[in-house]
Amino acid sequence: MTGICVSEAAFLSAKHPATFVAFSPKKACVSVGRFQLVGSVFKSALKSEKLGVLRRPRGGGQLLHTPPQVVFSLVMKGGAEEVSNVALNGVLMVLEQLGMAGKLEGFTGVVVGGRRICEYTASSVGGFSQLLGVLLLEGDYDLMSRLNVAREELRRAERARLVGLVTSVENETGSIPDAEALRRALASSVSMSAGLRASKGRLSLGERKVLAKVFKRLSSGSWLDQRSLDHPSLFEESFKPKQSSIKSEAGLLEVSLRSSGNAVSEVGFSGSFTFYPEEKLGDLERFLVGCELSEAELVERISSFYLKEGVKSPGFSPLDLAYAILKASFED
Numbered sequence: 001m002t003g004i005c006v007s008e009a010a011f012l013s014a015k016h017p018a019t020f021v022a023f024s025p026k027k028a029c030v031s032v033g034r035f036q037l038v039g040s041v042f043k044s045a046l047k048s049e050k051l052g053v054l055r056r057p058r059g060g061g062q063l064l065h066t067p068p069q070v071v072f073s074l075v076m077k078g079g080a081e082e083v084s085n086v087a088l089n090g091v092l093m094v095l096e097q098l099g100m101a102g103k104l105e106g107f108t109g110v111v112v113g114g115r116r117i118c119e120y121t122a123s124s125v126g127g128f129s130q131l132l133g134v135l136l137l138e139g140d141y142d143l144m145s146r147l148n149v150a151r152e153e154l155r156r157a158e159r160a161r162l163v164g165l166v167t168s169v170e171n172e173t174g175s176i177p178d179a180e181a182l183r184r185a186l187a188s189s190v191s192m193s194a195g196l197r198a199s200k201g202r203l204s205l206g207e208r209k210v211l212a213k214v215f216k217r218l219s220s221g222s223w224l225d226q227r228s229l230d231h232p233s234l235f236e237e238s239f240k241p242k243q244s245s246i247k248s249e250a251g252l253l254e255v256s257l258r259s260s261g262n263a264v265s266e267v268g269f270s271g272s273f274t275f276y277p278e279e280k281l282g283d284l285e286r287f288l289v290g291c292e293l294s295e296a297e298l299v300e301r302i303s304s305f306y307l308k309e310g311v312k313s314p315g316f317s318p319l320d321l322a323y324a325i326l327k328a329s330f331e332d
Helices: 001-010 040-047 080-097 140-150 152-165 169-173 179-194 205-218 226-230 280-287 295-309 319-327
Strands: 016-022 029-032 050-056 061-065 069-077 100-104 109-112 113-123 128-136 242-248 251-260 263-271
Touching: 001 016, 001 069, 001 113, 001 128, 001 140, 001 205, 016 179, 029 100, 040 061, 040 295, 050 140, 050 280, 061 140, 061 319, 069 179, 080 100, 080 113, 080 179, 100 113, 109 179, 140 152, 226 295, 242 319, 263 280, 263 319, 295 319
Parallel strands: 029 050
Antiparallel strands: 016 069, 029 061, 069 128, 100 109, 109 113, 113 128, 242 251, 251 263
16 A cells, blocks of 8 residues: 555656656555445455455556565656556566566556456646556466455356456466566666666655655545445445446446436446546536436537546547446436
8 A cells, every 4th residue: 555655646746757666565455446436245355355455546447466466656747648658668678578478458458468467557647647557476366256256156257257367477487576676677677668767766755745645545434435425326335326337448437327307417437447637527427417318418518528627538438428328327
């Protein structure tokens, strides 16, 4: 958790040409994306596995953090796509050094032999962008399947699905490299990719003050349950609003909807998608209240919000969001 908070503090107080952070978790935990729901079944699974959970301040999906992996972050001036390319080219260099041929896949991953070995998510605020990624040195398929599936009789199938989807350095090379040496190699490769000379640094006094605020916010119970608290009549498990979901290479977008007549009375977005600036998602949800449930009206209103507020949702267009809302409106 501390490493993710340090990365966020560096992002919020960004002023250097680039800041690279890399760490390995001391104990296993799970992090979820900014917009994902954390339900009671998932909380029970975490409790039975004695795992802590953290909601990250940015988008993306659920990540299992275990000691034999490397979590890394690049904060750099420029757009999210540009900064992502810099960081991921560094990852590809390290994989090549380890004897693997990696390639980028979609918006969220690096694959080796068609299986995901690195997950990442990106965001952009105030002219700076951040990429947060996880490079798997070892994969615990049994633990992942227990977290994903509550029913024991379905876990074997889930494990087989994960084996076909996710790989690790150990799976590909037969050994686990030293994590500290790999972090240094990653820092060197990313700095080379950025065309910058790296030097070891520490958080400034100002960054440490930001870190204290970030740590307090991310460790609060209200932050973990943020999505449910934002829309208690949509996301609390005792309620049954109209719902729909759509998938893309960028993740899963879920819509919960309440309507009155032929208009939106309340709408909430959740899932593993990326949307930034993140704080604008609530503004969009409020902006859609009262909108007629027609494709033309929804697309026009969502598009105007995107244009006015300068928001981005990689992999999901205003038309996709409008379609998901309409799809939910047709549910019984």
